[in-house]
Structure formats: C-alpha cells, structure tokens
Amino acid sequence: MMAKQVEHDQLYIGIDGGGTKCRATIYSAIHGVLGTGLGGPANPLHGFERTLESIMVSTQLALQDAGLRVEQVHELNAGLGLAGVNLPSLYDKIMRWDHPFKQMFLTTDLHTACIGAHEGEDGAVIITGTGSCGFVLVEGKSANYGGHGFAQGDIGSGSWMGLEAVKAVLLDLDELGPNTALSAVLLKHFNTNTAMGIAEQMAGQPSSSYAKLARYVLDAAKAGDVIALEIVKTGADYISRLARKLLQQNPPRLSMIGGLSEPLSEWLDPQVAKQVELPKQPPEMGAIYFAMQSIRRQSEHLV
Amino acid sequence: MMAKQVEHDQLYIGIDGGGTKCRATIYSAIHGVLGTGLGGPANPLHGFERTLESIMVSTQLALQDAGLRVEQVHELNAGLGLAGVNLPSLYDKIMRWDHPFKQMFLTTDLHTACIGAHEGEDGAVIITGTGSCGFVLVEGKSANYGGHGFAQGDIGSGSWMGLEAVKAVLLDLDELGPNTALSAVLLKHFNTNTAMGIAEQMAGQPSSSYAKLARYVLDAAKAGDVIALEIVKTGADYISRLARKLLQQNPPRLSMIGGLSEPLSEWLDPQVAKQVELPKQPPEMGAIYFAMQSIRRQSEHLV
Structure with missing residues (x-):
C-alpha cells in the first residue's frame, strides 16, 4: 500500500551523462514527461567537477522546461547513468556528493541505456559511437x-x-603498405x-577526433576500397x-545504440542483424526506470 | 687557413635530447672527449621549457665532469639533436632561444643518430625503442x-x-578473441x-607505459605463443x-639503434639482418660531428 502511494506521488529526473553532453528528463508518474535539459560533458573519468556541473546545468534547464521552481530540485528522485561508476571508488565518490535531490540512485550509463532500450525490461544493448x-x-x-x-x-567504434x-x-x-583511396581523402x-x-x-x-574520420572509412568501403573494406568488415x-556473446545469455531483446549502429548494420552477420530491434526509450528514460525500480525495492524492504 | 685554426681551437658539446633523458658530451678537437652529463626529458614536443632545462642540466654536469668552469659554456660550439624540429615552427622556436653557447646548430635526433652511427659519414639508421x-x-x-x-x-616498436x-x-x-599466454602474464x-x-x-x-610490456611479448613469442608470435613477426x-626502403637509397652502412634492436634482430628478414652493422658512435657524438660539419660549411662560405 505504502509503496504504491509513494510511487504515484513522485517526481523523477533521469540523467544520462556522456563524454560530450548530459541529458536530463523530468518525469511524473501521473503526467509523464514534464521537461528536458541539456548540459555539457559528464564523464566522471574525464573530469569529476565538470560532471557535477553538467548534471546541475541539465537539471536546472529541465526544471525550467517543466515549469517547476528551482527549489523543487529537492523533490526529485534522481536516477543517474554515468560512465566509470562500475569502479567502486568512483561510485562512492559520486554517492558522497552533497546532491540537492530528494534521493539519488546511481548506476552505469550502460545499465540505464539497456533499461531504456527495453522500457525497464530485461535485454541487451550494443553501443557503437565514439567507443563500443x-x-x-x-x-x-x-x-x-x-x-x-x-x-x-x-x-x-568510430574512434577505432x-x-x-x-x-x-x-x-x-x-x-610501406598497400595503396588505399583513404590516403587522398585524409x-x-x-x-x-x-x-x-x-x-x-x-x-x-x-x-x-579519430571518430570524426569514421565516415570516410564507411564511404570508401562502400566505394569498394580494399583497405577500407577490411577495416569495416573487421569492425563489424x-x-x-x-x-x-550477449545473445548466449538469452536476453528477450537486443538493441544497438549510437551513431555507428545504423551504418554498421548492413555489415553485420545477417543472423545477428535480424535479431537487432530498435531501442524503445532513450537512456535518460532508462535512468528514470532505474530510480523507480530502486525506490520500489527500498519499499519492499521496508514492508 | 682561418677555417683550420678555428676548428682546432674549438670546444664542442653534443646534445642528444630524448623522451626520457638528455645526454651531453664535451669534446675538444685536440684532446677528444672531456666529459659527459645526463639530464632529464628533452623532447620539445612534450614540454618546451622542460627541454631547455634538461639541456642546461646536462651541459652543466658535462662542464663539471670535464673540469671546465661554468662560464666556459660560452666557449662551446653546440650541436643539438632533438625530436620534432623537422617542424619549421619548432625549429625556429628553439633557434630563438637565448642560449649560452658560442654557437648553436640544431637538427633532428634522427639526423644526429645517423651521423653518429656512421662516424660522420653517409648511412642509414633504424631506431626501435619506445617508438620506431x-x-x-x-x-x-x-x-x-x-x-x-x-x-x-x-x-x-616497444610501445606498439x-x-x-x-x-x-x-x-x-x-x-571474443583467441587464447594467448599473454593474458595470464598481464x-x-x-x-x-x-x-x-x-x-x-x-x-x-x-x-x-606500453613499451614496458614489450619484453613479455618477446618472451611469449620465444615460448611459442601464437598471438605473441604474430605480434613480433608483424613488427619485425x-x-x-x-x-x-632505406637500402634502396644505397647508403654505405645501415645500423639499428634502440632497446629493441637487439631482440628484434633474430626476427628480421635474414637478407636484411646480415646488412645491419653496429653503430660506431652514440647520437651525442653525432651531434658533435654535426656542429663540426656546420662550422666547416660556414668557413667554406666565408672563404
């Protein structure tokens, strides 16, 4: 009884931190998405203070977008997906942050991406953007x-x-190596x-910076350059x-996320490609589901 | 007449700057090597001020070792071999340095290594240490x-x-890849x-830091690990x-320098390996030859 009531009255914020930007979405169990905000880089491995700052910028913009007051940050149940927090030391460091939220639940960006892609259900994800x-x-x-x-x-990945x-x-x-059309291009x-x-x-x-060159490789491979083909095929x-490897664990769904997932799809093993399904929700919604699930688990323990 | 006299009265200092240390040798045309000094990192691509500092530390230690006075730095004709000075901007930046030497002649570390290896004569060198x-x-x-x-x-190279x-x-x-004995080792x-x-x-x-792992690869290759063998053979x-490629240009001699030149030699194409000869002098002596050659060329222009 208690668990249900808490869940329905809650405001949530889902935060997806990445190497170039930080996305925040505010959500109410009754009204759905209320607003979104976009901040700067939020990869704690590449800058801890910068990450906290980007989280706060995206949060404030999302509050504004949602028509909420600045002080209502204290009412938000926050779910955070950040790179590197599989490291216990980094997880603890962020959990020691004197954050302004009502509660804060932290997990990896991979975890929230996966929960988002499958709308809170089990599943698997492959991310291929700058990294993989x-x-x-x-x-x-x-x-x-x-x-x-x-x-x-x-x-x-693109950088690779x-x-x-x-x-x-x-x-x-x-x-000292074979000719490639990529030479003239680069x-x-x-x-x-x-x-x-x-x-x-x-x-x-x-x-x-290396990832910016990936499109040249994909174009040259399409045009039949042997070296570019070898690179793309090795990557795929x-x-x-x-x-x-992921499918061996029988996930109900498999999704691919990131800037290279679409261009790479045609080079994948066809048996694999046909099992890839579109992600249902973005990682910041995954972070919201993660906060909801964490609160539900807390309540269950309290009962 | 003038050229000969100048050359015989000269004191020289040869400086070989590298990523981890800087070596200096003071040389007199009459008495030969007078003293040597060792300074810290001197790769201007990785720290310009640090490089100048390391050059001065190695110079002062060489002066001391030679039993010369600190002020005699003004009598030294300096030859410098530094990484990155094939870039005109970096060459100019170092040449604008308010150096304490009588004269300063600057070239790449590759050039002075080559002149040293062949005692001032034409030739070719391959450097395989941290880089190649x-x-x-x-x-x-x-x-x-x-x-x-x-x-x-x-x-x-070692880092590769x-x-x-x-x-x-x-x-x-x-x-997601083949087994290798290197896994247990790393x-x-x-x-x-x-x-x-x-x-x-x-x-x-x-x-x-990557170069420190090279010895494991060489050991595992010797022990027959397929992956390590593939790495070492690809490198060799x-x-x-x-x-x-170097031999196509008919250099009178070819030498290999650097920490990996000895362990790699057994993996080289035997036709190549039998043409590799030991370097005659170290790069800092090459820097001295370079200073001597530069002064001789100046004198010829003056005549």
Missing part, C-alpha cells in the same frame, strides 16, 4: 564486454575506425601533402561476435 | 620514414608491441583478474620493409 561495448541484463544478472577505451579496445584509417594511410604514404581532410602532416595533426588527439565482425 | 623510425642520409639528401607516434604509427599485447589480452579475457603484471582491471590501469597511459616484418 556490450551489456546484457537478464533476471537481475548483468555482464558487460568491451568498452576498454581508445586505443586499446572499442573495436568497431578512424585510428585504423590513419594507420593504413601513414603506411601507404611511406610506401590528405585533403588535413590539408597537407605528407604523412608527417597527418601524424602531427592527430598526435595526442582524443578518441573523438567484432560487433557480430559481441552480439552473439 | 628510419632515416637515410646519402650525399646531402636525407629521407625519413615512420616515427608517426603512438598509437597510430611506430610499428615494431605493448599495445598489441593489451588489445589481444582484452579480447581473450572477454572471450593479469599478473597488473595484479588484477579482469579485463577492465587492465584497461583501467592502462587508460590514458603514455607510450612508455615492418622493420624489414623499412630497412629495404
């Missing part, structure tokens, strides 16, 4: 694969494709005529293996 | 290959081997039992191609 990783949640048990970061992991393209072009321009992109001109501009660049093969 | 690259100097014409930096170039090892191990531990090295434990410790690490194949 897989996550599966079945009957309370979760597992994740990949997501080991640039340049040592994240095969099939961009890096493989730069590597192949540098070999080609030094005449020389033009970097407005240079030497391998060193490309190398210097990319030296020390973050994964997002990894994503297919990752999908089969 | 090739350089050839024949009749005043030079060319360089590779050296495009971590993680996009420097195939066959370490990165390939980490990639293979993360795939193995996720059960789990032990990083004192963890998960892929994420390795990924987190290596995230954002510089190339030198690139170095062999690089050597053939």
Whole structure:
C-alpha cells in the first residue's frame, strides 16, 4: 500500500551523462514527461567537477522546461547513468556528493541505456559511437564486454575506425603498405601533402577526433576500397561476435545504440542483424526506470 | 687557413635530447672527449621549457665532469639533436632561444643518430625503442620514414608491441578473441583478474607505459605463443620493409639503434639482418660531428 502511494506521488529526473553532453528528463508518474535539459560533458573519468556541473546545468534547464521552481530540485528522485561508476571508488565518490535531490540512485550509463532500450525490461544493448561495448541484463544478472577505451579496445567504434584509417594511410604514404583511396581523402581532410602532416595533426588527439574520420572509412568501403573494406568488415565482425556473446545469455531483446549502429548494420552477420530491434526509450528514460525500480525495492524492504 | 685554426681551437658539446633523458658530451678537437652529463626529458614536443632545462642540466654536469668552469659554456660550439624540429615552427622556436653557447646548430635526433652511427659519414639508421623510425642520409639528401607516434604509427616498436599485447589480452579475457599466454602474464603484471582491471590501469597511459610490456611479448613469442608470435613477426616484418626502403637509397652502412634492436634482430628478414652493422658512435657524438660539419660549411662560405 505504502509503496504504491509513494510511487504515484513522485517526481523523477533521469540523467544520462556522456563524454560530450548530459541529458536530463523530468518525469511524473501521473503526467509523464514534464521537461528536458541539456548540459555539457559528464564523464566522471574525464573530469569529476565538470560532471557535477553538467548534471546541475541539465537539471536546472529541465526544471525550467517543466515549469517547476528551482527549489523543487529537492523533490526529485534522481536516477543517474554515468560512465566509470562500475569502479567502486568512483561510485562512492559520486554517492558522497552533497546532491540537492530528494534521493539519488546511481548506476552505469550502460545499465540505464539497456533499461531504456527495453522500457525497464530485461535485454541487451550494443553501443557503437565514439567507443563500443556490450551489456546484457537478464533476471537481475548483468555482464558487460568491451568498452576498454581508445586505443586499446572499442573495436568497431568510430574512434577505432578512424585510428585504423590513419594507420593504413601513414603506411601507404611511406610506401610501406598497400595503396588505399583513404590516403587522398585524409590528405585533403588535413590539408597537407605528407604523412608527417597527418601524424602531427592527430598526435595526442582524443578518441573523438579519430571518430570524426569514421565516415570516410564507411564511404570508401562502400566505394569498394580494399583497405577500407577490411577495416569495416573487421569492425563489424567484432560487433557480430559481441552480439552473439550477449545473445548466449538469452536476453528477450537486443538493441544497438549510437551513431555507428545504423551504418554498421548492413555489415553485420545477417543472423545477428535480424535479431537487432530498435531501442524503445532513450537512456535518460532508462535512468528514470532505474530510480523507480530502486525506490520500489527500498519499499519492499521496508514492508 | 682561418677555417683550420678555428676548428682546432674549438670546444664542442653534443646534445642528444630524448623522451626520457638528455645526454651531453664535451669534446675538444685536440684532446677528444672531456666529459659527459645526463639530464632529464628533452623532447620539445612534450614540454618546451622542460627541454631547455634538461639541456642546461646536462651541459652543466658535462662542464663539471670535464673540469671546465661554468662560464666556459660560452666557449662551446653546440650541436643539438632533438625530436620534432623537422617542424619549421619548432625549429625556429628553439633557434630563438637565448642560449649560452658560442654557437648553436640544431637538427633532428634522427639526423644526429645517423651521423653518429656512421662516424660522420653517409648511412642509414633504424631506431626501435619506445617508438620506431628510419632515416637515410646519402650525399646531402636525407629521407625519413615512420616515427608517426603512438598509437597510430611506430610499428615494431616497444610501445606498439605493448599495445598489441593489451588489445589481444582484452579480447581473450572477454572471450571474443583467441587464447594467448599473454593474458595470464598481464593479469599478473597488473595484479588484477579482469579485463577492465587492465584497461583501467592502462587508460590514458603514455607510450612508455606500453613499451614496458614489450619484453613479455618477446618472451611469449620465444615460448611459442601464437598471438605473441604474430605480434613480433608483424613488427619485425615492418622493420624489414623499412630497412629495404632505406637500402634502396644505397647508403654505405645501415645500423639499428634502440632497446629493441637487439631482440628484434633474430626476427628480421635474414637478407636484411646480415646488412645491419653496429653503430660506431652514440647520437651525442653525432651531434658533435654535426656542429663540426656546420662550422666547416660556414668557413667554406666565408672563404
């Protein structure tokens, strides 16, 4: 009885923190979505203070958008999905934050993406954007694969494709590797005529800079360039293996999320591709479901 | 007449700047080597002020070692070999330095390594340490290959081997790639039992941290691990191609320098390996030859 009443009177905020932006959605169990807000980068691995700031900016904008007062932040039950909080030390550090919410429930961005994609139900997700990783949640048990970061992991992601393209072009321009149409494309992109001109501009660049080159690889592969084809097929093969690994755990659904999920789909193993279904809700709604589920679990323990 | 006299009265200092240390040698045309000094990192691409500081520390220690007075720095004709000064902007920035030397002659670390290896004569060098690259100097014409930096170039180097090892191990531990003996080795090295434990410790690490793992790859290859063998052979194949590219330009000699040159030698194409000769002098002596040659050229222009 108590649990039901609490749930119906609640205001929720779902927050999805990412490397480039932070999205917040305010939701009422009675009225549905009330408003949304967009803040800056919120990856605690790349800046802890910045993350808290982006969370607060997106929260304030969502409150405003919802027509709520600034003080009503204290009424919000917050669900947060953030990268890196699978690390206990980072999880604890964020939970020690003197946050303004009524309650705060924290989990990984993968977890909230998965809950969102399957509208609170069990399932699996593959994320392929700047990075790549897989996550599966079945009957309370979760597992994740990949997501080991640039340049040592994240095969099939945009940053990985961009890096493989730069590597192949540098070999080609030094005449120490096979020719590729990507060389002319990247020389033009970097407005240079030497391998060193490309190398210097990319030296020390973050994964997002490499990810910007992924579209060239996809275009060149479509046009039949052998090297670009090899890169795209190697990436897609990894994503297919990752999908089969997730499907072994019998999730009811599998979704792909992120900027490369659509262009990669045609290169996947057809047996895998036909099992991929569209995500039902975005990660910030997943964060709201996570807050709801956490509160329900609390109430159950109280009864 | 004038040129000869100047040359015989000169004191020289040869400076070899590197990513981890800076070596200086003071040399007199009459008495030979007078003293040496060792300073900290001197790669201007990774810290300009730090580089100048390391140059001055190694110079002062060399002066002390030579039994010279601090003020005698003004009598030194300096030859400097530094990474990155093939970039005109960086070359100019260092040449604008208000240096204490009598004269200063600047070139790349590759150039001075090559001049040193062949005692001032024409030749080619391959450097395989933390990074990898090739350089050839024949009749005043030079060319360089590779050296495009971590993680996009420097195939066959220590950092490249370490990165390939980490990639293979993360795939193995996720059960998304073949088994390798390197997995047990790296789990032990990083004192963890998960892929994420390795990924987190290596995230954002510089190339030198990856290079520390190269010895594991070489050991595992010797012990017959298929993945380690593939890494070492791929690296050695690139170095062999690089050597053939340099040999096409008919250098009188070819030398290999750097921590991986010895362990890699047994994996090289035998046709290449038999043409590799030991370097005659270290890069800091190459920097001294460079200063001498530059002064001789000045004198010739003055006559």
